[in-house]
Amino acid sequence: MNTVQTNIFNVILFILIFSINISVCSAKKTYIEKKITISGYVKDAQTGENLTGATILIKETGKGSTANSYGFYSISLTPGTYHLTFSFIGYDEKEIEIKADKDFSLNILLEPGSEQLQEIVITSQQKDHNITSPLMGNEKLLSNDIKQIPVLMGETDLIKVLQLMPGVQATSEGSSGFSVRGGNPDQNLILLDEATVYNAGHFLGFFSVFNNDAINSVELYKGYIPASSGGRISSLLNIRMKEGNKKKFSGTAGIGTIASRFTLEGPIIKDRTSFIVSARRTYLDLLIPVFAKDDMKDNRIYFYDLNAKVNHTLNKNNHFYLSGYFGRDVFRNEFSKMDFGNKTFTARWNHVYNPRLFSNLTLIYSNYDYGLGTIESGANSFEWKSNLKDWSLKADFNYYMNTSNTISFGGQTTYHDIMPGNAYGKDEDDMYNEIRLANTNSLEHAIYISNTQNITQRFVVKYGLRFSIFQNIGPGTLFEYDDNYNVTGEREIKKGEIYNTYTGLEPRISLSYILTPGTSVKASYSRTKQYLNMASNSTSSSPLDIWFPASPNVKPQTADQYSVGFFKNIFSNKVETSLELFYKNMQNTIDFKDHAELLLNEHLEGELRFGKSWSYGAEIFVRYNLNNWKGWISYTRLKAERKIDGVNNNKTYLSPYDHTNDISLVVNHRISERSSFAANWVFYTGAPVTLPVGRYESGGVIVPLYSDRNEERMPNYHRLDLSFTLHSKNKKQKQCKGEWVFSVYNAYYRKNAWVINFENDDDNPLIIHARMTYLFSIIPAITYNIKF
């Protein structure tokens, strides 16, 4: 057995031993004492929104519990009188005395804290949650935190804020693509209300598709990925949309430098049914006629987003949620057009079987598509389309076995239908052939079980096992390739024929041990598999990137990640510090051959090259919350390498996302009741790049000669952003609350190289100049937001 298999074996053994341990314990207890279960929802008293991850502490036993992602909690107690404390970040703590003599349900409403919620930069749910949680490599952000960070053109963007966290980095300047711990952007699973978002960028990636006004919270998992999720090997980004105010109508509107936003939420039936609708649109294109030359007047360039959600409480045991996202980018000039966007739809049914068993059934649809072509019809007119559709059914259960064990289990099945490309002429008597690449259809199934176990008050273990199955299903065309990636044959697959199956066992475990109050050590291991990959060989994603599935020619990517961490809070939890070390080993890593042709290529699999990759590093994180000063410092040290057969002469080379040093400083200072100031500074080592080592003449031009891939680096990157927020006066009395946000991106005008090009001298073409392009000078922005 090789080491990986040994590891898996050990982990499975470990889980088995624990499971036996659990059943023995619980069996014993049932005989000895009767248990009372108290369950219910923790909600915001003003809006009725569920408070995901609110914590419950039982004073008498010192034990606690956490509300699940729907705000549901369940605790089991021996009969008696107890004091329960419910808490959630930014809300006033609530202590309740209960007399436990029979099972009952108890919904808890928490009042938003007297401490101004808006001013909180970033904090975890409970004061020492970072110490006690069994998770590591885990970051949670609330919508209000995100708002405070200065960003490009004032367009609040959760992904830009995540890029300031340790281990997370923008794939290129200003991009909403991100790399986690040296991984590829396509190795991040991005879920919006459980639906996969396949291309999270607007405007060629400069803005993300997530409109902050519609977002409740964001959670990123870099290390231990919960067993309930899978399909990507780097990270899970779980984004939850707001549910809508159940008590009263309210809304927000904002006018920014490039886009305007409008959100309305409120009850349809008070306390039972509510909705939220949020829209955003850019208006750059409306300015074009004012500033542009005549021949550009018809140019259009804009994007919009629409988020909508309805939720309904049928009774205390049944809740329904419907949510959807629709967004689109449109570019258009007189001659050509291009548009692309995501659509997602999620329907959920929460059902409480009994106070200890909570279930959620989810139906998901997700779609990404793009189209481009000519405007006018004519001999040379054409259209080109591609799309990807997912249908998915998911069932999740939380079983609150006892105070020491919370078990989650469930399953998911997804049908992926990808149309990689279809190009055709538009003219009636058309001379062009239609090019239609065969659709690829596949099924992805998984079942999982995991347990969060408090072994002692100080020692918490979270462990789980996910079993995934991936199947390629007809109709389709299967190409066979030889060792030189030339096509040697093809086979037509009949409709419904399953012609390839992969299975994977994905064990995951995370342990935390509290050394002293305020200090803990943690360790985790996580195995993940990835069956869908993105065909992109540029470092930033483009709207034309298509996804392709694992197949007989493409083995699933696998990652094993090991991490350890040390967590310490000082100044009574006002300063949180942590050090995490990780090592990630990945098999069947995909890269692309030199000058690969990835678009409209039915032999795409022949352009792929396979190998292995690994990354390791350290992350230091210091978060502070001192009087009127809040923020964090993060430092990441990273090495990420690959070795791919057929790339770089089979030699090891750096991943394009290898940034040796990466520092982010975030400061938020409350100046007065009405005003606050924020700044962030980032620095990272320039990305690896391939530069010429020589020149030669061919075809009448000077051709660069390269040595090894990614041997050189771009200049180091650094940037300072500032913002100042001014709230309107007398907030308490007025119905409407307004605020001005002034921000400056790249405040000291650092010219950060986006790309280096080589250009021939105008007078003497034998002379070559190295010329760098920088995207942004100083970019000021003003945003006005109003809440009503």
Add this chain to the structure above:
Amino acid sequence: MKNLIYILLLFISACTEDIELNLKHTDPRLVVEGFITTDTATHYVRLSKSGDFFANEQMPAVRHAKVSINDGHYTYELIESESLPGLYLTFDNFFGVTGRTYKLKIENVDINDDGVYETYTAQSYLNPVTKVDSIKLEYEDNWDLWKVLLYAMEPGGDTTDYYMFSLIVNDTLYTDQLTEVTVADDRFIDGNYAKGVWVHSFYINNDEYDIYPGDTITLKMSGITSEFYNYVIALQEETGTNIPLFSGPPANLPGNISNGALGYFTCYSNSYGSTIHTGDKTDIQ
């Protein structure tokens, strides 16, 4: 597409600036450039050396080599030009024959200066090309350029055909660099009649076109090998502007010369079509 990107870059105020770069050095390598076509003419093979990237001068010619071409029947010795060093010439009645494989052999060169002569070889198959029936110039208002439209029968068949299009204005080669030719495969048009396919363009240059009414415009359509097609695509990529959103990592061109030499030796057949430029912009079919 690129047009749209430039509009976008304009909005985010992108700027460029010259920078100093310290690049590494490599040892010089032999660079070969050789073409065999179906035209009856003096054919040449050019030999030079590679140099430092910022050398900023003409690359040195490789002289006194023994260069020969074999077509499977006969071996032709090429003779170095006296006026243009590094250029090795055939007689002026030389022409390639479709369906033959041509082999290039270069001897008597010592690029690495170790006192031992090296030998380099390469080979290429000469593909046929379909006949150009006619061509047409059409003004494209939106992009302010003259389109060159092709009328010809694409032969179809099981194999993919690859084409290179060059322009000749009044007997002078207008597209004299490989960055200026266009290349295409027959995916979109396989087995169809090309009824005015847009294959090339005359762009506006300093408010003027390079062509004038009365000029004879000739389109040269060449049937090239798939290897050369890939070489031209890669050359155009590596010498063009790199946009991170769309460009893959830089990589060396896929040449076909043995022994670590750079450059290319390839064969292709030519077919021509001409028209007189009227300058009439309203002449839409």
